[in-house]
Amino acid sequence: MFNNSSKILFLLIMIIGTLITVTSNSWLGAWMGLEINLLSFIPLMSDNNNLMSTEASLKYFLTQALASTVLLFSIILLMLKNNLNNSINESFTSMIMMSALLMKSGAAPFHFWFPNMMEGLTWMNTLLLMTWQKIAPLMLISYLNIKNLMLISVIISVITGAMGGLNQTSLRKLMAFSSINHLGWMLSMLMINKSIWLMYFSFYFFISFILTFMFNLLKVFHLNQLFSMFFSNKIIKFALFMNLLSLGGLPPFLGFLPKWLVIQQLTISNQYLLLLLMMMMTLITLFFYLRICYSAFMLNYYENNWMNMMQFNNFYMNLLLLFSFLSIFGLILISIFFLML
Template sequence: MFNNSNKILFVMIMMMGTMITVSSNSWLSAWMGLEINLLSFIPLMSDNNNLLATEASLKYFLVQALASAVLLFSIILMMMKNNMNFEINSFFTTSIMLSSLLLKSGAAPFHFWFPNIMEGLSWMNCLLLMTWQKIAPMMLISNTNIKMILFFSIILSVIIGSLGGFNQSSLRKLMSFSSINHLGWLLMALSINEVIWFIYFLVYSFLSFVLIFMFNNFKIFYFNQMFSLLFQSKVLKFCLFLNFLSLAGLPPFLGFLPKWIVIQQLSLNNQYFMLMILLMTTLITLFFYLRICYSAFMLNYFENNWNNMKIFLNYSIFNYHLILSFFSIFGLIFISFLYYMF
């Protein structure tokens, strides 16, 4: 539908909209940045050759337009309260605003649209939806001060994100429920400290990029494709499944680092109930990731002899996979070594 130069232009406009929202000093300008971000991401999603992508872009537009309308309504109520001395409960307006921002980010209980839209997108658009599109609403969530609703959303996000990953044959749906689970951790990190949120977001974005880089290069969308293709390369197979475990937060991989920081801060702040919920749901997530990876890690695992499908590895791309996987798998060890050195 668009050539590469147009796509680059839309990506730049999308980033500009996010920057406007993050750097704005009023709610109205933040809302304008969100709209610029939305209208520039829709053309990237739609594709005339893929009806699922077009349907996903339409669903995304409707959901985000609804969230933007509710956000604008809450902004108007807040301006009427501040400038016209209207008797409006501030808790009510802030709750509406927080709910609209949670809907925009895809956090539970407003997550219903996220897995369905992810299923119809390409892997690069999935990466943008899982990472960059969460920056602006989460920065606005940090400006609200209703902890009760935020903690309720965190608990639901980690529970739904962990339980939703069971019995999934689609990798895009699995990544979407994993994103909902990580979104609960991100909101928890945001409620503690923005620096901790930034570290968590950087690590999560990197790990998601490593996995999606592999899936996109080999055009893998379902588990049966992954087992039939990647078993041709033993090194690639181990890298992929170790990256899965790193994304799940299993030590000693890099994905455990931000969760380690959040666990430490929660224990220092005596928030043991939230810590217990987060750890229990992470164990559930680790269970189904380990169930996927268990057969691949067995040394005496017998593969199908009738699988004659051969893949021709581009060795430059293969080397990129190995380098990215190296940082994902051994990153925590190097960070710990540098910490004790300096």
């Protein structure tokens, strides 16, 4: 297996691959960046302490290789279009290309590999998969902007993300279905306002970072571990569960701000039926977040005293609590700032 210095090198190569894709001025260059990104992320997934990492690496490679093959095929068709006397339907080729990119990003209905693969990863790798690995495919999707296919993907993504998380006991799968739901909101903004998509993604990255870092620090992977591990430090407990509510988009937490902007843009664009569906599905996601948080917020909840011996690094804990404070009260602070202007 790879040591820490090798993994840092692969992480840098992965970042470079994404930057190549985003800054490329040709489809072939973008495809090369995606391949560099893919081949550098697979070594990061290997872990001696996780027996499922090899299976997850294989699943990721096979699905991404399939998507890359379809993408390259559609790129070649577009390049040959002028040489074949326009006998190739360009819109059909663009739809094939977008389907491959939706598979790469893990959006529904091409999401089947995503939750199962998340189950075999560490928390830091799940953070990369939920956030950084979506940047390049989403940027390429924004160049195509086929509204009919994107609209179908938005509808299926928000429904799948909401319904799929209802019966989950694994926190990693819960975060995976939450990511699919958020991806539906991001895709809706790719159709209308790309700057708001970037803002939404930034807020999602920030809140996901806090949650995955906390889960990694506490070494929890399933709901029953959370229920038996309400620690003596009440501040950590409330910070963790309030960040979950922030991820769900519950006001007055910071996670509500990007959803608020999306709702405003969809209202201006007269997409009322789509907005109604997205809001209803978000209420379902909030239901299974509240199901986790409800018992923890009860004052008379039974707690195991033997869990009180957990010790944390003070620097990391203080930094994490500072970020949590921004996530929980960020919307209030932003509102006060704009009122003072």
